Amino acid sequence: MAEPTVTDDLTGALTQPPLGRTVRAVADRELGTHLLETRGIHWIHAANGDPYATVLRGQADDPYPAYERVRARGALSFSPTGSWVTADHALAASILCSTDFGVSGADGAPVPQQVLSYGEGCPLEREQALPAAGDVPESGQRGVVEGIHRETLEGLAPDPSASYAFELLGGFVRPAVTAAAAAVLGVPADRRADFADLLERLRPLSDSLLAPQSLRTVRAADGALAELTALLADSDDSPGALLSALGVTAAVQLTGNAVLALLAHPEQWRELCARPGLAAAAVEETLRYDPPVQLDARVVRVGTELAGRRLPAGAHVVVLTAATGRDPEVFTDPERFDLARPDAAAHLALHPAGPYGPVASLVRLQAEVALRTLAGRFPGLRQAGDVLRPRRAPVGRGPLSVPVSSS
Amino acid sequence: MxxxxxxxxxxxxxxxxxxxxxxxxxxxxxxxxxxxxxxxxxxxxxxxxxxxxxxxxxxxxxxxxxxxxxxxxxxxxxxxxxxxxxxxxxxxxxxxxxxxxxxxxxxxxxxxxxxxxxxxxxxxxxxxxxxxxxxxxxxxxxxxxxxxxxxxxxxxxxxxxxxxxxxxxxxxxxxxxxxxxxxxxxxxxxxxxxxxxxxxxxxxxxxxxxxxxxxxxxxxxxxxxxYVPYNGTSVVPDWLSEPPARPRVCLTLGVSAREVLGGDGVSQGDILEALADLDIELVATLDASQRAEIRNYPKHTRFTDFVPMHALLPSCSAIIHHGGAGTYATAVINAVPQVMLAELWDAPVKARAVAEQGAGFFLPPAELTPQAVRDAVVRILDDPSVATAAHRLREETFGxxxxxxxxxxxxxxxxxxxxxxxxxxx
Structure with missing residues (x-):
């Protein structure tokens, strides 16, 4: 496919005018039309050869070839969708660490490249203050998480010597991570089914900010956000609790991506089974190799210079975090998944300054415990069928289902 | 009701x-x-x-x-x-x-x-x-x-x-x-x-x-x-009362294409030039600004802003068009062999079907050259089987x-x- 002429002229870009109001304030006809028009624009740009539009379109199981097409265009390129895009690790690190860039615009309002806004109550639309006590989970959390993961797996497979075939996400990862988060957050026992249901409706939340979902999906997420906020209102730190709950999706995706990478490299899976202490390394290598949050969008706060370009305030810059983890300037053999990689932690995933920063350690803990628990009980685990991946999910990456068996 | x-x-x-x-x-x-x-x-x-x-x-x-x-x-x-x-x-x-x-x-x-x-x-x-x-x-x-x-x-x-x-x-x-x-x-x-x-x-x-x-x-x-044609309000021009002295060929790249879609995607001047030495009467629907750009064309050419197709086509031996719905259907019911420069929407589907029936030629954008248009017109004028196929389609329509x-x-x-x-x- 021919690459389109590279332009950085935003006035010539084909973009959708912003809604200007939160999802809740917009009638179905207007919101639905906006979603269809935006998705249509992404299809048009993708068909014309724009790799970032291909990413936003989210029709491919494997987005990494599109990331490489972005990388081939240089450190910073302009997409006709109206966003600047980078796959360059060094440039990305400078963007993510700089106070010149924010999760939202200087006035807190969403920029036009953000498809919609859920408003004040959506933690993914703004910076999160880092917890004052540092980003280390209490040791008590580990015990709770370990106990629930173990119980979930034992409930699924009571006899350690028997053969099992099950669906990894629905059978173990999702219920274990969700129940552990519910316990950590003190969700009452009689509300835990609701908690799980709300998180399922919120799975596309991060995607919906950049890639238009169906009207029904957006309405369901908006309603679920309000219900989850109410459910967690009694928590000591309810904004933090809401973010921790949203971290469940990232933890489930991170665990799923880690298991898929390990099962695709059976010698590494065996290594993990032999040395369960490698679970933390497996989590870091997965964050580099196939992170659960694939990209981080930022807004220029004050006009700035970037990769030799002058970017005005309000410009939208998208860091393809997943692609920076495979930057050959930084990582040797970036396409290889390797538990022994010494510099895996140099990845930029779940960046401290991003929306998931404050809950990154809980996300890591959940994934690490899940891997350790799974490897301990099922050293003979293998993939037993096709992976199902979502569509329209350019931000949150993780399998929806993975049939596995163990004997 | x-x-x-x-x-x-x-x-x-x-x-x-x-x-x-x-x-x-x-x-x-x-x-x-x-x-x-x-x-x-x-x-x-x-x-x-x-x-x-x-x-x-x-x-x-x-x-x-x-x-x-x-x-x-x-x-x-x-x-x-x-x-x-x-x-x-x-x-x-x-x-x-x-x-x-x-x-x-x-x-x-x-x-x-x-x-x-x-x-x-x-x-x-x-x-x-x-x-x-x-x-x-x-x-x-x-x-x-x-x-x-x-x-x-x-x-x-x-x-x-x-x-x-x-x-x-x-x-x-x-x-x-x-x-x-x-x-x-x-x-x-x-x-x-x-x-x-x-x-x-x-x-x-x-x-x-x-x-x-x-x-x-x-x-x-x-x-x-x-299909019964309706091409809008129309006045039948005088010249249509005279039978043509040589084979009449219509060139129309479509009212819709010109008015709304903008740009024809093919140079009409090139096509007219390719037809210039044929002994035909060409009826070309071009407006004044398009006509100003034409240099070379058949000796017997009549330029017109608009002519109702249902009035013109009964006297035509061939038509060159872009595949618009009314033009195509009016050509079919009048048994006129068609050269279709078809690229939009359903036009390629229609053009392919007409070509498969032997009642005309389909020139998709990739194959469109002035020479190809000329060849198709010459073939229609020389080979009676094309007109025969067009008549068969007309009879079928009347069924x-x-x-x-x-x-x-x-x-x-x-x-x-x-x-x-x-x-x-x-």
Missing amino acids: RVLLTSFAHHTHYYGLVPLAWALLAAGHEVRVASQPALTDTITGSGLAAVPVGTDHLIHEYRVRMAGEPRPNHPAIAFDEARPEPLDWDHALGIEAILAPYFYLLANNDSMVDDLVDFARSWQPDLVLWEPTTYAGAVAAQVTGAAHARVLWGPDVMGSARRKFVALRDQQPPEHREDPTAEWLTWTLDRYGASFEEELLTGQFTIDPTPPSLRLDTGLPTVGMR DPTPAGIVPELERLAAQHRRPPADARH
Whole structure:
């Protein structure tokens, strides 16, 4: 496919005018039309050869070839969708660490490249203050998480010597991570089914900010956000609790991506089974190799210079975090998944300054415990069928289902 | 019975409804034609009662804002790549993902749909006949319980593509399914307390003016109708009374292509030059500004801004055109061999079908050269088998009943499909 002429002229870009109001304030006809028009624009740009539009379109199981097409265009390129895009690790690190860039615009309002806004109550639309006590989970959390993961797996497979075939996400990862988060957050026992249901409706939340979902999906997420906020209102730190709950999706995706990478490299899976202490390394290598949050969008706060370009305030810059983890300037053999990689932690995933920063350690803990628990009980685990991946999910990456068996 | 006809405001899309509206009127039925206000004069000019609904659509404004995107020949919305239907799910979804917001929703803008439903609730039609992208007609029928049918302007590329889309959609895991057009109609019908069903996209039945051998097989219930041309209000020019002294060839790259789509995609001057040494009488529909750019052309050439095709084509030996619905169908019923420079929408599907019948030639954009046009014209003039095939298509067309002839069938089908209003059906 021919690459389109590279332009950085935003006035010539084909973009959708912003809604200007939160999802809740917009009638179905207007919101639905906006979603269809935006998705249509992404299809048009993708068909014309724009790799970032291909990413936003989210029709491919494997987005990494599109990331490489972005990388081939240089450190910073302009997409006709109206966003600047980078796959360059060094440039990305400078963007993510700089106070010149924010999760939202200087006035807190969403920029036009953000498809919609859920408003004040959506933690993914703004910076999160880092917890004052540092980003280390209490040791008590580990015990709770370990106990629930173990119980979930034992409930699924009571006899350690028997053969099992099950669906990894629905059978173990999702219920274990969700129940552990519910316990950590003190969700009452009689509300835990609701908690799980709300998180399922919120799975596309991060995607919906950049890639238009169906009207029904957006309405369901908006309603679920309000219900989850109410459910967690009694928590000591309810904004933090809401973010921790949203971290469940990232933890489930991170665990799923880690298991898929390990099962695709059976010698590494065996290594993990032999040395369960490698679970933390497996989590870091997965964050580099196939992170659960694939990209981080930022807004220029004050006009700035970037990769030799002058970017005005309000410009939208998208860091393809997943692609920076495979930057050959930084990582040797970036396409290889390797538990022994010494510099895996140099990845930029779940960046401290991003929306998931404050809950990154809980996300890591959940994934690490899940891997350790799974490897301990099922050293003979293998993939037993096709992976199902979502569509329209350019931000949150993780399998929806993975049939596995163990004997 | 009461029959409501509707087309979004685009005259050539509307023209296909007119003879059938006359037939219903002449049979004693009450007839109304609803469209956006911009079509009102065109409707009244056709002798029918207009019902202006909503505000004018913004298709043209959108195309300007979008810098020509989506181009009608965009690869993502191609209906024909040597095939009548999209091949895989991504292709099928891409067509819908672009056409729904950038055509269907624009042609059926909210205020137009709202007013049409209001009018139908008040007037209570028994039957709604709709141009095949004017889904507002199906919505109004669904709300009021009227029977409804599509009136096609060519081979049923919409019905065919939709059937393939649905089959591909249903093969996807539920998590991957997406249906933009159904989503739009779902929230639209929700406003009126009615619900979406697949039948709204293809009609309870379909009136097809295409001769059977050029038709696409969609498996949908179809009423064949002989095409009767209506090209708008027209005055027959004097010169048409004289029989041509040499073979008459018409060159017209389409009123719609010139007025709305902008740019013809091929240099008409090059084509005229390639034909310059042929001993023909060329009738070329070019306006003054286009004519100013022409240098070399056949000695016996008549330039004209507009000539009604139904008056011109009976005297023609060949026609070179872009595949517009009215031109194509009028050529078929007059047994005129066609050279089709077809690239937009359903035109390649029609051109391929005509070529397969031996009644003309299909020059897709990739094969379009002035020499190829000349070769096709020469072949038509020299080889009587092309004219013979064109006559066979004409005879076939005449095997279908006229618009007047299908009125009793429409009465029967309307009675069969008529239902109570949506709010009384639960």
